[in-house]
Amino acid sequence: xxxxxxxxxxxxxxxxxxxxxxxxxxxxxxxxxxxxxxxxxxxxxxxxxxxxxxxxxxxxxxxxxxxxxxxxxxxxxxxxxxxxxxxxxxxxxxxxxxxxxxxxxxxxxxxxxxxxxxxxxxxxxxxxxxxxxxxxxxxxxxxxxxxxxxxxxxxxxxxxxxxxxxxxxxxxxxxxxxxxxxxxxxxxxxxxxxxxxxxxxxxxxxxxxxxxxxxxxxxxxxxxxxxxxxxxxxxxxxxxxxxxxxxxxxxxxxxxxxxxxxxxxxxxxxxxxxxxxxxxxxxxxxxxxxxxxxxxxxxxxxxxxxxxxxxxxxxxxxxxxxxxxxxxxxxxxxxxxxxxxxxxxxxxxxxxxxxxxxxxxxxxxxxxxxxxxxxxxxxxxxxxxxxxxxxxxxxxxxxxxxxxxx
Numbered sequence: 300x301x302x303x304x305x306x307x308x309x310x311x312x313x314x315x316x317x318x319x320x321x322x323x324x325x326x327x328x329x330x331x332x333x334x335x336x337x338x339x340x341x342x343x344x345x346x347x348x349x350x351x352x353x354x355x356x357x358x359x360x361x362x363x364x365x366x367x368x369x370x371x372x373x374x375x376x377x378x379x380x381x382x383x384x385x386x387x388x389x390x391x392x393x394x395x396x397x398x399x400x401x402x403x404x405x406x407x408x409x410x411x412x413x414x415x416x417x418x419x420x421x422x423x424x425x426x427x428x429x430x431x432x433x434x435x436x437x438x439x440x441x442x443x444x445x446x447x448x449x450x451x452x453x454x455x456x457x458x459x460x461x462x463x464x465x466x467x468x469x470x471x472x473x474x475x476x477x478x479x480x481x482x483x484x485x486x487x488x489x490x491x492x493x494x495x496x497x498x499x500x501x502x503x504x505x506x507x508x509x510x511x512x513x514x515x516x517x518x519x520x521x522x523x524x525x526x527x528x529x530x531x532x533x534x535x536x537x538x539x540x541x542x543x544x545x546x547x548x549x550x551x552x553x554x555x556x557x558x559x560x561x562x563x564x565x566x567x568x569x570x571x572x573x574x575x576x577x578x579x580x581x582x583x584x585x586x587x588x589x590x591x592x593x594x595x596x597x598x599x600x601x602x603x604x605x606x607x608x609x610x611x612x613x614x615x616x617x618x619x620x621x622x623x624x625x626x627x628x629x630x631x632x633x634x635x636x637x638x639x640x641x642x643x644x645x646x647x648x649x650x651x652x653x654x655x656x657x658x659x660x661x662x663x664x665x666x667x668x669x670x671x672x673x674x675x676x677x678x679x680x681x682x683x684x685x686x687x688x689x690x691x692x693x694x695x696x697x698x699x700x701x702x703x704x705x
Contacts, residue, residue, distance in 0.1 A: 302467050304561045306568055310462040312446030315477035316500040318343050318542040322445035323452025326433035328381035328419075328426055336430065337452035338437045339376040339496055340406060345540035347373040347414070348509040350516045352533035358385035359395035359425075360415040364534060367399075367414050371505035373538060374408045376496050377437075378416035378453050380481075384425040385417075385531040394427040401431045405438040414536050416494045418455055418481065421531060450479040453494050457481050461572040463565045469554045470545040474501045478565050482573035493520065493573055495535040497565060501558055502541035503548040510551075511559040512537050519566035522598065523574040523688045524605045535566070571688050580690035582614050585673045592681040596633035600676060601687030603631035611692035617667040619660075621649040624674065634680045641677040645669075 313321050318341050326336040349368040351361050367373050377398060384391045399413040406413075417425065450460030464477035482493030503511075516535055541547070548555050575583040586604055591597035604610055607627040613620040625642055628635060642650035645666035647658050666672060 302557060304465060304467060304557070304564050306564055307464045307466065310477065311464040311475075312462045312477045313339050313449060313479050313496055313498045314443050314446040315464045315466075316475040316498045316540070316542070318500060318540050319498045319538075320441040320443050320445060321449040322437060322440040322442055323448035323450065324433060324437055324440060326379070326437075327429050328379055334448060334452040335379055335381045336433055336437055337378045337449040338402070338441060339449060339498065339538070340441055341374060341498070341538060341540040341542075343540045343542055344372050344374055344412065345538040346371060346503055346505040346508050347536065347538055348505060348512040349414070349534055349536045350512060352530060354531050356386060356531050358383050358417060358532040359387060359391040360384055360398075360417045361532065361534060362392060363395040363399055363415045364536070367411055368536075370411050372412065373414055374412040375402060375406055376414040376416065376536060376538070377402045377434075378418075378494060378496070379425075379430060380418050380453050380455055382419040382423050382425050383417050383421045383532050385421045387422070387424050390424060394425040397427055398425070398430055401434045402438075405434050416453070416496075416532070416534055416536075418453060418494055418532050446477065446479060453479065453481045455481065458576055461569050461576070463568040465561050465564055467557060467561055469501065469543075469557060472543045472545040474543050474545065474558070474561075475499065476501070476561055476565060478569060480569045480573065482576070493530075493533050493535070495520070495566070495569055497535070497537040497562070499537065499539045500542040501539050501548070502543065502545050503539050503555070503558065507548055507551065507555055508537055508539055511555070511562050514559060515563045515566045518563065519570040522601075522686060523570045524602060537562070574688035574690055577690035581670070581693055582691040583671050584614060584689050584691065585671070586687040586689065587673065587675045587684065588678065588687070589675065589684045590678040590680055591683040591685070592634050593683045594685055596680075597683050597685035598687065599633045600628050600631045600635070600678070601685050603627050604674065604676070605687045605689035608692055611689070614667070614672065615691035615693050617664070619644060619649065619663050619667050621655060625650050628676055633678070635678055636680070639679040641679075643675040643677075645673055646675075
């Protein structure tokens with residue numbers, strides 16, 4: 300019987316998988332005094348995979364973590380909030396390496412076994428002395444129940460920590476997978492202002508782990524947008540330590556695809572949580588594009604709508620201004636004929652046959668006043684479809700970002 304992958308009702312986070320510990324502490328990196336330094340660790344060396352920002356102005360920890368991912372294995376992830384360590388020159392890169400080295404020394408492993416992540420304000424030098432001073436406490440505080448504190452320690456403007464977990468069976472062995480993530484602003488495809496750390500006890504080769512992660516990121520984290528801005532620090536990392544002792548997955552067999560399905564469920568859940576928690580957001584908007592010539596054109600239409608300030612502010616105002624939606628779909632650049640395109644909000648047809656449709660205004664207003672809203676664009680150009688997740692643009696977004704540096 301084929302297994303059905305479902306997410307756990309209550310997430311167990313990154314300590315759900317066998318052999319993983321985590322913790323988050325207050326290292327004094329944030330003026331607020333909140334938790335700001337996190338560690339995730341497995342004593343059993345894990346296969347590692349990662350995807351990173353495509354911004355050419357990448358932060359120092361991105362370069363260090365890429366080096367670790369290239370080795371194929373890792374023991375730990377150390378991640379700070381309060382400072383992005385981006386645009387910090389040679390000193391910033393040296394500090395990121397120091398962060399890895401100090402962590403490795405405390406854990407008695409190689410610096411090449413350490414993933415480094417940072418998030419916060421761009422352009423400020425990392426308070427590396429505060430971090431290295433805190434690392435012994437961080438390591439000594441590791442716990443098999445530490446995922447909640449680790450999740451808190453990577454947050455910036457988020458209103459809550461994003462988390463997800465699932466479990467399934469492979470080769471007669473129970474497999475566990477859990478994750479924490481942050482992301483709220485500077486969110487757009489390729490990837491977002493996000494840090495995502497996923498752990499699993501499955502045995503899989505680094506090559507196939509990377510292949511699965513890449514496929515999942517393309518349908519999850521690369522399908523969200525809060526404000527259209529791409530960050531300097533984004534990364535999604537997976538550690539798979541093999542502690543479940545299943546037969547090593549080294550071919551793209553049914554076990555591999557079941558694992559990828561589980562990973563997809565985790566990444567999609569986190570992506571939706573990030574979009575819903577967009578800075579100042581009051582609406583969570585799902586945009587389904589159907590009948591496109593191919594996936595890329597479906598995504599193009601969905602993302603163009605999602606990134607339109609006029610669309611986003613209309614949803615904030617609960618204004619069913621469908622002209623903004625169809626306008627954005629029209630300038631996206633994908634094959635489209637307005638005479639055969641159908642546009643719906645919450646299942647109500649609002650545009651058809653090249654013009655506005657007659658609809659029940661009270662029903663549509665009720666849909667627009669809800670927190671979760673679904674937009675459907677039927678292009679009638681092919682069979683491909685894509686789903687994009689976004690949020691509205693509010694006064695609070697402007698306030699948060701107008702005051703972010705200060």
